[in-house]
Amino acid sequence: MKRKFIFYSFFILVFFLLQTTLLHYAAILGVIPNILIVFVIITGLLRGNTEGGTVGFFAGLVVDLVFGSVLGFYALLGLYLGIAAGSVSRRLFRENLLVAVFFTFVYSVLYESMIYIINNIMSGSMQFWFAMTDIILPESIYNSIIAILMFPLLIRAERWFEGKESNARKY
Amino acid sequence: MLRIFRSKWFIVSFITIILLVIMGVSANKSSKLNWLNNILSVPMKPVQGFFTAAGRKVGDTFSFFKDIEAVRKENDQLKTQVAGLEKENRELSVLKVKNEELRQALNLKEQFGDYTILGANIIAVDPGNWFNVFKIDTGSKEGVKTDAPVVTSARGLVGRVVSSDFTTSNVQTIIDEESAVSGWIAKAGGGHAIVRGDMQLKEKGLCKMDYIPLEVDVEVGDIIETSGLGGGIYPKGILIGEVIEVRKTNSELDRYAIIKPAADFKRLEEVYVLKNNQSDETGSAGK
Numbered sequence: 222m223k224r225k226f227i228f229y230s231f232f233i234l235v236f237f238l239l240q241t242t243l244l245h246y247a248a249i250l251g252v253i254p255n256i257l258i259v260f261v262i263i264t265g266l267l268r269g270n271t272e273g274g275t276v277g278f279f280a281g282l283v284v285d286l287v288f289g290s291v292l293g294f295y296a297l298l299g300l301y302l303g304i305a306a307g308s309v310s311r312r313l314f315r316e317n318l319l320v321a322v323f324f325t326f327v328y329s330v331l332y333e334s335m336i337y338i339i340n341n342i343m344s345g346s347m348q349f350w351f352a353m354t355d356i357i358l359p360e361s362i363y364n365s366i367i368a369i370l371m372f373p374l375l376i377r378a379e380r381w382f383e384g385k386e387s388n389a390r391k392y
Numbered sequence: 393m394l395r396i397f398r399s400k401w402f403i404v405s406f407i408t409i410i411l412l413v414i415m416g417v418s419a420n421k422s423s424k425l426n427w428l429n430n431i432l433s434v435p436m437k438p439v440q441g442f443f444t445a446a447g448r449k450v451g452d453t454f455s456f457f458k459d460i461e462a463v464r465k466e467n468d469q470l471k472t473q474v475a476g477l478e479k480e481n482r483e484l485s486v487l488k489v490k491n492e493e494l495r496q497a498l499n500l501k502e503q504f505g506d507y508t509i510l511g512a513n514i515i516a517v518d519p520g521n522w523f524n525v526f527k528i529d530t531g532s533k534e535g536v537k538t539d540a541p542v543v544t545s546a547r548g549l550v551g552r553v554v555s556s557d558f559t560t561s562n563v564q565t566i567i568d569e570e571s572a573v574s575g576w577i578a579k580a581g582g583g584h585a586i587v588r589g590d591m592q593l594k595e596k597g598l599c600k601m602d603y604i605p606l607e608v609d610v611e612v613g614d615i616i617e618t619s620g621l622g623g624g625i626y627p628k629g630i631l632i633g634e635v636i637e638v639r640k641t642n643s644e645l646d647r648y649a650i651i652k653p654a655a656d657f658k659r660l661e662e663v664y665v666l667k668n669n670q671s672d673e674t675g676s677a678g679k
Contacts, residue, residue: 286432
């Protein structure tokens with residue numbers, strides 16, 4: 222439990238710092254990936270909706286605390302994202318890279334569309350199609366590519382955990 | 393009954409309601425809840441500063457190697473000579489830019505007498521692709537307040553402070569979609585118009601000007617300054633940018649202009665916050 226807490230806090234903070242600083246040098250066609258949500262989605266897929274939701278909540282809370290204009294907005298979206306990702310994990314083969322990449326794409330599209338819709342619901346902006354083709358879809362593709370890299374890393378971390386946990390049970 | 397409280401859906405709906413309440417409370421900028429932002433912003437400041445500086449270093453190194461690669465196609469002697477000259481040249485041009493910047497910073501001081509100018513470095517950028525907000529390394533400790541105007545060394549308008557923590561502040565740029573600045577078309581027979589960010593233009597670092605008065609004949613090359621209207625956030629006469637295109641849609645009423653801001657948002661590293669000396673007394677008394 223304690224190990225997990227440290228592990229998740231570490232990853233959330235590192236991904237957040239990368240996201241807000243270095244990742245802006247990795248923009249393709251003006252779009253940067255969102256590695257924080259990739260992390261939340263993969264955690265949800267691998268560990269189920271409780272852990273996915275918790276990690277999503279705290280990842281969102283960090284964004285809220287450092288950048289958000291309203292406290293709790295990204296925390297709530299992150300919570301839902303983690304739960305949504307965690308809820309498909311039991312039905313599909315968990316440690317399948319293609320499944321992870323597919324769901325990273327789908328959930329990225331849904332998550333970013335939600336953000337767009339919530340932020341523009343009042344202004345009545347009619348640029349949804351542009352947002353979709355020029356921001357949401359490229360970002361989601363980019364996220365899926367990041368998922369290919371991040372997925373094996375997190376699987377290894379998960380194995381490491383389970384090894385430690387079963388060791389702990391022995392004694 | 394107890395099982396209801398234990399169920400996941402109950403917990404999730406409970407957290408949702410709590411968060412909605414927190415959102416409602418923290419939407420009010422003067423709310424005490426926003427103090428919580430310090431918990432992370434303060435300790436993260438040095439780390440973010442380090443990462444951003446490191447990123448710039450790496451970027452510089454990459455471009456340096458690219459330069460050398462291009463030169464390698466020439467003969468060996470020339471290559472070394474060019475590399476040497478280039479390095480020298482770059483150092484000199486950095487000095488030249490610095491020199492220019494410092495000079496303009498001095499001018500700036502004369503133009504905005506009511507304001508104290510605070511230099512600040514950009515240490516982090518908003519995650520995600522929707523907003524154009526960045527974080528600078530000065531905060532309420534140095535006296536930065538919400539709505540303080542932010543400019544470049546060359547007197548171009550960057551944006552305004554949207555929130556400030558103890559040691560850092562968030563700056564919303566004028567190309568952000570949620571930004572709207574009252575502009576003045578600076579020429580004979582000029583008028584007021586609204587300069588706002590636009591989703592399609594912000595990738596290119598441009599913004600849009602609409603509500604252009606009918607009688608004003610906007611042309612390419614016109615200079616746009618802040619008008620000083622609109623809640624008095626921006627003092628009058630800060631350079632916003634230049635008109636690079638006028639687009640007419642169905643009717644004259646619908647026309648809008650595309651503005652190239654004086655600030656180059658792709659290359660921004662240092663900015664200057666204008667801290668109002670007068671509002672220190674009146675502002676706090678007003679609240």
